[in-house]
Amino acid sequence: MRCLTFVCLILCSLPSLALDRSRVEGYLLPNGLQVILKSGYERDHVSIRLVVGVGLDDFECNQRELPHLLEHLLFSGIDETGEGGLEERLQVLGGEWNAFTSAADTTFVIEAPARNQRKVLDLLLAAVRDTKIDAKALATAKKIIEREDGGHYGHLQRWLDRQDIGHPASDQLAVELGLKCPERSDIDGMTLKQVQAMREHWYAANNMSLIVVGGLDRLLPAYLERTYGELPATEPGERRNLDSISQQAEQRRDLTRGWLGDTARLHWLFIEPVLDSNHDQTLELLSRYLDWAAYDQLRLRHGLAYGPSVRRESFGDSGMLSFNADLERQDIDEAVKVLQDLFEHLRKHGLDADTFARLKEAAIARESWTTQGNSALADYYWGALNDYEDGRFTDPIGKLRKVSLKEANEALRLLLKEPGYLRIEKPLLGYDELYGLVALGLGLILAIGLIRKRRQPADRPSGATRDS
Numbered sequence: 001m002r003c004l005t006f007v008c009l010i011l012c013s014l015p016s017l018a019l020d021r022s023r024v025e026g027y028l029l030p031n032g033l034q035v036i037l038k039s040g041y042e043r044d045h046v047s048i049r050l051v052v053g054v055g056l057d058d059f060e061c062n063q064r065e066l067p068h069l070l071e072h073l074l075f076s077g078i079d080e081t082g083e084g085g086l087e088e089r090l091q092v093l094g095g096e097w098n099a100f101t102s103a104a105d106t107t108f109v110i111e112a113p114a115r116n117q118r119k120v121l122d123l124l125l126a127a128v129r130d131t132k133i134d135a136k137a138l139a140t141a142k143k144i145i146e147r148e149d150g151g152h153y154g155h156l157q158r159w160l161d162r163q164d165i166g167h168p169a170s171d172q173l174a175v176e177l178g179l180k181c182p183e184r185s186d187i188d189g190m191t192l193k194q195v196q197a198m199r200e201h202w203y204a205a206n207n208m209s210l211i212v213v214g215g216l217d218r219l220l221p222a223y224l225e226r227t228y229g230e231l232p233a234t235e236p237g238e239r240r241n242l243d244s245i246s247q248q249a250e251q252r253r254d255l256t257r258g259w260l261g262d263t264a265r266l267h268w269l270f271i272e273p274v275l276d277s278n279h280d281q282t283l284e285l286l287s288r289y290l291d292w293a294a295y296d297q298l299r300l301r302h303g304l305a306y307g308p309s310v311r312r313e314s315f316g317d318s319g320m321l322s323f324n325a326d327l328e329r330q331d332i333d334e335a336v337k338v339l340q341d342l343f344e345h346l347r348k349h350g351l352d353a354d355t356f357a358r359l360k361e362a363a364i365a366r367e368s369w370t371t372q373g374n375s376a377l378a379d380y381y382w383g384a385l386n387d388y389e390d391g392r393f394t395d396p397i398g399k400l401r402k403v404s405l406k407e408a409n410e411a412l413r414l415l416l417k418e419p420g421y422l423r424i425e426k427p428l429l430g431y432d433e434l435y436g437l438v439a440l441g442l443g444l445i446l447a448i449g450l451i452r453k454r455r456q457p458a459d460r461p462s463g464a465t466r467d468s
Contacts, residue, residue, distance in 0.1 A: 021371055021380065025221075032206025036381055036388070037220065038213045040374040046117045046379035048213035050124060051385065053209075054202035055104040055208040057316070058240050061181035062189075065145060066198050068101040068253060072141040073133050075099070078126045086127065091215045095120045103314070107382060114215035118223050121212075127229055128203060133195060142187050169255065169267035169423035170313050170322055172368050178246035179315035185253060211381045215376040216220040243316030245271070252422040260313035262329045264426035266305075268339055272312070272319030273414035275407075281412050287312050287321055288359050289351055289408070294323050302337045304328075321415065332424055347416050350409040360400065362423045367397050 025037040040047070056064050077083045090097060095112035108128075112120040174180035210228060212220065257265070275282055292308035298308040303327035313320045327335050371380045387394040 005055070021377060022329055022386075022393045024381070024391060024393065025198060026250075026388065029205065029225055031229055031231055031233045032204075033228055033231060034143045034209040035221075035224055035228075036209065036211045037216055038377060038381070039216055040213040040377055041372065042374050043215035044114050045374055046112055046120075046212055046216070047374040048108075048112065048117075048121065048124070049209075049210065049211040049378050049382045050108040050128070051209040051382055052106045052108075052203055053104075053207040053239075054106055054198070055102050057103045057242055058202075060240075061183075062186050063194070064181060065185035065187055066190060066194060067106050067202070067437060068145060069138075069187070070195050070203075071099045071101045071106050071138055072144055073195065074127050076133065076137040076141065077133060078130045078132075080333050081313050086123075089121070089123055093119050095123075097124075111263060114217070117212070117214075117217055117220070121223075122227065125231075129231065132145055133192060133199075135192060136189050138190075138192055139193065142190070145187055148311040151330035152158055169265075169425060170311075170315075170320055172253075172255065173249055173269055173421050173423065174315040174320070176247060177315075177318075177468050179243050180417060188391075201234065201237060204236070205229075206233040207229035207236060209385055211378050212380070213378040245316075245318060249421055251419060256465065257425040257427060259427055261427040264327045264329050264332055264424060266323070266325045266332065266335055266339075267325055267425070268323040268420055269422040269423065270415050270418070271293075272321050273411060273417075275411055275414075278399060278403050278407060281396070282403050282407050283312065283319070285356070285360055285363060285400065286351075286408050286411050286415070288363055289356055290321070290323070293342060293346070294325070294339075296301050297338050298325050298335060302334070302338055304331050304338065311362055322407070329426060332426075336422065343416055351412060353405055356405050356408060360403070364397055364400050367400065 019041065021038075025035075029035060029036055054067050056067060059066055075083060077086050079085065093116040095110055095116065097108065097110040099106065099108045108124060110120055110124060171180060175182045205228070208231070210224070217223070226339065272283055287310050294308040296312055298305040305327055308323070308325040311322050311324060315321070318407070319330060323339060325335060370379050381388075381393065383398075384393050
């Protein structure tokens with residue numbers, strides 16, 4: 001009887017064992033800091049994300065690296081032990097941390113044992129609130145960013161950037177369209193005053209979200225109100241409008257990548273349309289369909305590319321969808337023709353209903369296993385903050401299910417309405433071209449030698465005398 005009762009209790013509790021990732025404990029501290037807590041998968045571990053609502057896009061091109069610079073400065077130390085002492089204190093607690101500055105936000109990422117979560121949060125708070133920034137720390141941070149960006153930014157590199165030399169195809173097109181800065185920020189010219197002003201204005205409690213996932217301390221809410229609740233708030237300013245398309249771009253360009261080789265890379269880029277409803281989910285399903293279509297045509301049917309793909313990116317206020325394929329140099333024209341035929345077929349016939357349904361179900365199934373583990377769940381909440389309201393994140397599976405074939409076909413029609421932008425990346429010379437140039441050079445040398453030999457006077461016979 002006891003065994004039967006135990007089995008019944010287990011069966012009844014199974015639904016509660018399933019983790020509902022959409023529901024969280026979320027609230028605002030009195031100072032406006034948004035807190036999101038979730039009891040996660042691993043009870044002996046916590047994943048922490050402190051998201052500050054300031055990113056690269058909040059500044060003009062010449063000041064764009066300011067938030068990135070401040071991110072590095074906040075790891076420079078909270079006392080006389082400096083950066084090394086700060087790192088040692090985290091190591092003692094068994095934690096690891098990093099930070100990322102994106103176009104939209106600056107985020108501090110921590111993984112730590114659950115038993116030390118409050119001590120780790122103390123250290124993070126001290127780094128954000130108490131770090132003293134001086135000229136020496138500023139100079140060190142500038143050097144770090146310079147190296148991350150590829151080294152010293154001299155006159156030659158600046159000139160190459162202005163000529164779109166060395167940029168990936170999507171970045172190059174974004175620069176052409178006015179969606180991306182054509183060159184790096186002036187790191188050397190950034191001052192302590194600018195950094196401090198940015199810190200005071202943007203690193204305010206009411207411009208932050210704290211996410212903690214894992215084995216939560218039962219006293220964590222009270223601790224957060226006592227500590228993070230003391231962070232100052234400020235009057236929020238308006239965020240800078242994102243850059244819009246303001247310039248024309250060539251429909252096709254060949255971009256030089258390297259000096260010698262027989263490989264090439266094709267990029268066919270389209271500006272994503274703005275949809276009235278289910279924008280992101282519709283375009284995500286459409287990109288999965290187009291990814292399969294490119295694979296089917298370029299690899300399976302024509303054997304031109306091993307791993308063609310479709311990728312989505314964003315620049316300024318615009319999204320960009322690109323078809324990408326690694327090719328042999330001699331296959332470029334054939335691959336372009338295959339994609340042209342594919343686009344024409346899609347414009348005329350739209351999406352195949354069975355294929356769309358299959359890929360839609362695969363995308364829905366993928367949502368059930370892509371956020372396993374505390375770290376993945378914390379990253380999911382970080383990326384979905386715009387879809388959070390009243391203790392719940394919007395269910396991505398429900399949104400995917402709402403996307404109809406009709407909506408996807410309309411998005412496809414708008415996407416392919418324009419011809420897009422074709423970019424071909426290839427080395428300056430292929431091996432056949434090199435061999436041809438070498439043969440031509442040898443031929444010219446041989447021809448010049450023969451001509452010179454013919455023009456030389458015949459040797460006089462021995463003993464001959466010149467007429468007087």
